Structure formats: structure tokens, C-alpha cells
Amino acid sequence: xxxxxxxxxxxxxxxxxxxxxPARECWAHAWRISTRYFVSDDWxxxxxxxxxxxxxxxxxxxxxxxxxxxxxxxxxxxxxRQGGLFLSLVFAFAMIIVLQIxxxxxxxxxxxxxxxxxxxxxxxxxxxRWFARDRFxxxxxxxxxxxxxxxxxxxxxxxxxxxxxxxxxxxxxxxSLVFSLVRGIIFATILLQTSSPISLPVFGYRLPLPGGDLVxxxxxxxxxxxxxxxxxxxxxxxxxxxxxHYEADFRADLLxxxxxxxxxxxxxxxxxxxxxxxxxxxxxxxxxxxxxxxxAGLQAGQGVYQQxxxxxxxxxxxxxxxxxxxxxxxxxxxxxxxxxxxxxxxxIVIAYPGIARQIANFNRLKALDDAIDYERPRGIGxxxxxxxxxxxxxxxxxxxxxxxxxxxxxxxDWTIRDGERWVIEGPSGTGKTTLLRAVAGLWPDGAGQxxxxxxxxxxxxxxxxxxxxxTLKTAICFPDRAEDHDDATIAGLLERVRLDAHxxxxxxxxxxxxxxxxxxxxxxxxxxxxxxxxxxxxLDEATSALDADNAAYFYRSVVDALPDATIVSVVHNEKLAxxxxxxxxxxxGHGTPSRLDGAA
Numbered sequence: 001x002x003x004x005x006x007x008x009x010x011x012x013x014x015x016x017x018x019x020x021x022p023a024r025e026c027w028a029h030a031w032r033i034s035t036r037y038f039v040s041d042d043w044x045x046x047x048x049x050x051x052x053x054x055x056x057x058x059x060x061x062x063x064x065x066x067x068x069x070x071x072x073x074x075x076x077x078x079x080x081r082q083g084g085l086f087l088s089l090v091f092a093f094a095m096i097i098v099l100q101i102x103x104x105x106x107x108x109x110x111x112x113x114x115x116x117x118x119x120x121x122x123x124x125x126x127x128x129r130w131f132a133r134d135r136f137x138x139x140x141x142x143x144x145x146x147x148x149x150x151x152x153x154x155x156x157x158x159x160x161x162x163x164x165x166x167x168x169x170x171x172x173x174x175x176s177l178v179f180s181l182v183r184g185i186i187f188a189t190i191l192l193q194t195s196s197p198i199s200l201p202v203f204g205y206r207l208p209l210p211g212g213d214l215v216x217x218x219x220x221x222x223x224x225x226x227x228x229x230x231x232x233x234x235x236x237x238x239x240x241x242x243x244x245h246y247e248a249d250f251r252a253d254l255l256x257x258x259x260x261x262x263x264x265x266x267x268x269x270x271x272x273x274x275x276x277x278x279x280x281x282x283x284x285x286x287x288x289x290x291x292x293x294x295x296a297g298l299q300a301g302q303g304v305y306q307q308x309x310x311x312x313x314x315x316x317x318x319x320x321x322x323x324x325x326x327x328x329x330x331x332x333x334x335x336x337x338x339x340x341x342x343x344x345x346x347x348i349v350i351a352y353p354g355i356a357r358q359i360a361n362f363n364r365l366k367a368l369d370d371a372i373d374y375e376r377p378r379g380i381g382x383x384x385x386x387x388x389x390x391x392x393x394x395x396x397x398x399x400x401x402x403x404x405x406x407x408x409x410x411x412x413d414w415t416i417r418d419g420e421r422w423v424i425e426g427p428s429g430t431g432k433t434t435l436l437r438a439v440a441g442l443w444p445d446g447a448g449q450x451x452x453x454x455x456x457x458x459x460x461x462x463x464x465x466x467x468x469x470x471t472l473k474t475a476i477c478f479p480d481r482a483e484d485h486d487d488a489t490i491a492g493l494l495e496r497v498r499l500d501a502h503x504x505x506x507x508x509x510x511x512x513x514x515x516x517x518x519x520x521x522x523x524x525x526x527x528x529x530x531x532x533x534x535x536x537x538x539l540d541e542a543t544s545a546l547d548a549d550n551a552a553y554f555y556r557s558v559v560d561a562l563p564d565a566t567i568v569s570v571v572h573n574e575k576l577a578x579x580x581x582x583x584x585x586x587x588x589g590h591g592t593p594s595r596l597d598g599a600a
Contacts, residue, residue: 027362030366053114060179065186066099074093127152135372148368218341218345226346386451395413397412397448398448399447400435423571426586435586436568457536459534473507478528541572543573551573555579578596
């Protein structure tokens with residue numbers, strides 16, 4: 001299973017060990033990320049689509065009003081047996097239906113267009129910040145939050161979703177709220193035509209209230225329903241957020257099995273991995289039943305609320321109809337107006353599931369923003385371009401610590417001059433790879449200073465090479481584009497690094513990360529080095545999967561092709577030390593530099 005995040009605020013809040021963030025802070029954050037797009041470089045399209053969206057809402061409201069008036073005239077004509085008006089009223093209804101269909105169609109087109117442009121901008125914005133300052137690496141290294149990829153892919157999609165459903169994006173919530181109030185006022189005026197005066201007894205006097213009984217009954221009914229639905233819907237919000245976490249973790253576990261299928265099959269660990277996946281799905285199942293109960297309670301409450309809403313106006317208007325005070329058409333119009341008036345005032349009740357989803361999205365996106373913006377105190381200072389002429393890397397007073405603060409390695413003074421080739425040696429666990437990370441500016445835990453030259457180009461080759469999806473030529477040319485290098489050059493490199501068997505397949509789309517053995521992948525790394533010709537090369541056990549002959553050939557090829565390059569490498573094979581001019585020996589938490597004699 002994927003390990004849980006570190007003991008950070010988000011994890012503690014979800015476990016109930018820390019109070020939830022203040023609602024004002026959460027909504028302020030939602031407002032900031034909601035409005036950022038509308039002042040971006042795409043602001044013209046953004047505001048144009050919003051204006052169109054609001055215009056369609058006006059058309060939808062107008063269609064509602066026409067439908068209410070048409071319904072009243074239709075039923076009055078039926079009651080009075082005015083057969084001559086029947087066809088014209090049916091035609092009017094047909095035109096109203098056409099208008100409603102047209103506004104619905106335009107609503108979806110404009111809403112979906114705005115959703116995609118908004119999502120594209122927010123996705124680019126998050127990706128830019130996620131990659132800036134290597135935050136994607138730092139967040140994973142410290143396990144600050146779970147599944148940042150799912151937050152960028154799914155939560156941003158939910159956050160920017162516009163459409164006909166209540167409570168999708170924050171903008172949709174805001175626009176729907178405004179037009180719900182507008183429609184509520186319009187239908188309140190229609191209700192007043194069939195409402196009776198109402199007054200309250202106060203200390204023996206009758207206090208008249210503005211409006212009529214239908215209006216006040218609707219207001220009281222909506223207030224009661226809002227409080228009731230909000231109360232029974234609280235568990236739904238919490239369970240919905242847990243569902244997002246568990247689903248994302250389960251997908252990550254499945255991807256982990258997919259990416260490591262060969263190792264799992266070789267080790268016979270199918271039962272272990274299947275058990276882990278079952279445990280991950282068990283979390284989904286347990287939360288699903290709780291979410292099901294919370295959703296069932298919420299849906300039942302909404303269903304009762306909607307059904308009673310259609311009955312209440314009949315109890316208030318039918319007696320007036322029997323008394324001859326209003327017509328049958330007015331009864332039907334009043335019922336429709338009461339339903340529309342109550343529905344628009346009941347925005348929270350109707351939109352609660354959507355609002356609940358957005359609250360979960362707010363919390364997860366806020367946690368992502370907090371993780372991206374978090375400035376962790378940097379103990380090791382890193383200065384690109386801070387070395388004097390002739391010096392490639394300089395470390396002074398360097399003390400490496402683990403993330404929990406435990407001391408790992410001390411290198412008091414270490415200077416690598418241009419053209420020198422250093423080998424780092426020491427037992428496993430002494431901090432060799434961590435030292436290379438510090439040299440590259442990727443390890444801030446500790447103390448001291450590291451400076452690296454900006455003259456020339458640098459390349460870091462890890463033990464496990466990263467191969468991007470695509471062709472073999474793309475993997476060799478990375479990070480350059482494949483079209484930047486001709487096929488003859490790449491074919492020559494494949495033959496040179498002893499991968500000539502793959503020359504004919506260099507343009508085939510395959511999962512090369514899985515098809516190539518670890519040794520072949522390290523020979524791909526050699527091809528990259530010979531193609532890029534870096535002036536500073538950092539190798540982290542880059543020959544660990546090669547046999548002795550190929551490992552020696554790897555270093556011999558690098559030294560012959562890059563005689564003036566500065567090389568820093570971690571090796572466990574003492575014979576490879578002969579290809580270096582200096583050694584940094586790690587022992588008992590200290591690094592001791594020395595010069596090697598008889599370098600190749």
C-alpha cells in the first residue's frame with residue numbers, strides 16, 4: 001500500500017486530532033483561486049463567457065415566467081370551456097418549450113466552454129507552481145500531502161465545472177444564487193395575486209404582515225428545510241472527502257503494481273500485493289457504506305422536502321377556489337409559482353450535494369496550495385554560479401541530516417576543480433546518494449554551503465534511469481527533442497554503447513522502461529552522455545547493473561569522449577576508481593578527500 005502522508009496538518013484534521021480550518025479562511029482561499037482566472041491573460045474570453053452565461057440565465061428566467069402565465073391561461077380556458085383558444089394556447093406552450101430547450105442547449109455549450117478554458121488555465125497554473133523550485137519532488141520526499149496528481153486532475157476539474165446542475169463550480173454557485181433570488185422575487189409577485197392578507201396576534205393586537213399567506217408559508221417552509229437539510233447533510237461532506245482520498249490511494253496502489261509487475265512476478269509476491277490492494281479497497285468499502293447512509297438520508301430529506309412543497313400551496317388555494325375567490329387556472333399558477341418561489345429560496349437545500357463536493361475540493365486544493373507555497377527552512381545553502389574560476393563544485397561546513405533531524409554525514413571542506421574526476425566511496429547507508437542530492441541543490445536538510453558552477457552544462461545520471469514514454473530515440477535524446485538529432489547519429493550511438501540490436505526499433509512506441517533490462521537502461525544513459533557531452537557529469541551508481549567488462553567500457557567511453565569534463569561518481573567496484581583522479585571516502589559519518597595515483 002502507498003504509505004500515508006507525514007504527520008501534517010491535513011492528516012491530523014481528517015483524523016479528528018486537530019480542529020478544522022476556519023470557514024472564513026477556506027472561503028477566502030476559494031475566492032482567491034476562483035477569481036484569479038478572471039484577471040489572467042485569458043480574461044477577455046472569461047468575462048465574455050460569463051456575460052453569455054448570465055444572459056442565458058435571464059432567458060431561462062423569462063421562460064419560467066412565460067410558462068407560469070401560459071399555465072394559468074391554459075387551465076382557465078379549460079375551466080371555461082373556451083375551445084377556440086385551445087390550439088393557440090397549445091402553440092404558445094410549444095414556443096415556450098422551444099425557448100426552454102434553446103436556453104438549456106446554449107447553457108451547456110457556454111458552460112462547458114467556460115469550464116474547459118478555466119480548467120486549462122488552472123491546470124497550467126498549478127503545474128507551473130508544482131514544478132517550480134522542485135516542489136513536486138519536495139512534496140513527495142516529505143510526504144506532505146497525498147496524491148497531488150489527483151488534486152490537479154480531478155479536484156481542479158470539479159472546481160471549474162459549469163453546467164445546469166446546482167453547486168458545481170464556485171462561479172456557478174454564485175450566479176445560481178443571484179438568479180435564484182431574482183426568480184424568487186418574480187414568483188413572489190405572482191403569489192401575491194392569489195395570497196390572502198395575514199396578520200400576527202401581538203399583545204391583543206393584530207399585526208399585519210406585508211405580502212400574503214402563500215409568501216410567508218413559503219419563507220417559513222424554506223427556512224425550516226434549509227436548517228434541516230444542512231443538519232442531516234453534515235456527514236455527507238466528511239464522507240465525500242474521505243472517498244476522494246481512498247479512491248486516489250487505491251488507484252495509486254494499482255499503478256504501483258502495474259509499474260512493478262515483473263519484480264512482483266519474479267518474487268512470487270502476488271498474494272502480498274493482492275492483500276494490500278484488498279486492504280485499500282476495504283477502506284473504500286467501509287467509507288462507501290457510511291457515505292451511502294449519509295447520502296440516503298440527504299436524498300430522503302430532499303425528497304420529502306420536494307414532495308411536501310407541491311402539496312402545501314393546494315391546502316392554501318383550493319379552499320379559495322371552492323369559495324369562488326380564484327379560478328382553477330390561478331390555483332395551478334399559484335402552485336407552480338409556490339414551487340418555483342420555494343425552489344429558488346431553497347438554494348442551499350437543492351444545491352447541498354454540489355456544495356458539499358465543492359467544500360471537499362476547497363479543502364484538498366487548499367492543502368495542495370499550502371504544500372506548494374510552504375517554505376521549509378533550508379539548512380544547506382545552495383548557490384548556482386557561486387564558484388570562482390576553475391572550480392566546478394565547492395562545499396564548506398557541509399552537514400547532512402535526515403528529514404527527522406538525525407545527523408547523517410559531515411564534509412567540512414570539499415572543492416572539485418574543473419576537469420577533476422572524483423569517486424565517492426563508502427559502505428551502504430553512509431549518505432553517498434544524499435550527498436549528490438545536496439550537491440545538486442535537492443537536499444536542504446542540514447547545514448553548510450554548496451556552490452556549483454554555471455559554466456558549461458551539467459548532467460546527473462541516477463542508478464535507475466528515467467525513460468520518458470515514446471520511442472527509444474526519444475529516450476536517448478531526452479531532455480532534447482527527438483527531432484533535434486538525426487537518425488544516423490542515434491544509430492551510431494546505439495552501436496557504440498552495444499545496443500545495436502535495437503537500431504531498427506528506435507522509432508517504435510513501446511514501454512521501453514519495462515522492455516529494457518537495467519543494464520540496457522544504463523547503456524542508454526551512456527548514449528545520452530555521449531550525445532549531450534556535459535562539462536559536469538554526476539553519476540550515482542550508473543554502472544551498478546553492468547558486468548565488469550561493460551562497466552569498465554562505460555567509464556572508458558566517458559573518459560575518452562569527455563577528457564576535460566568534471567566527473568563525480570558513486571561506485572562500489574574498486575576497479576572503477578582507476579578512472580578517477582580523486583577520492584572522497586565516507587566513513588563513520590565523515591568525508592575525507594584525497595588524491596588518487598595512477599588514474600586511467
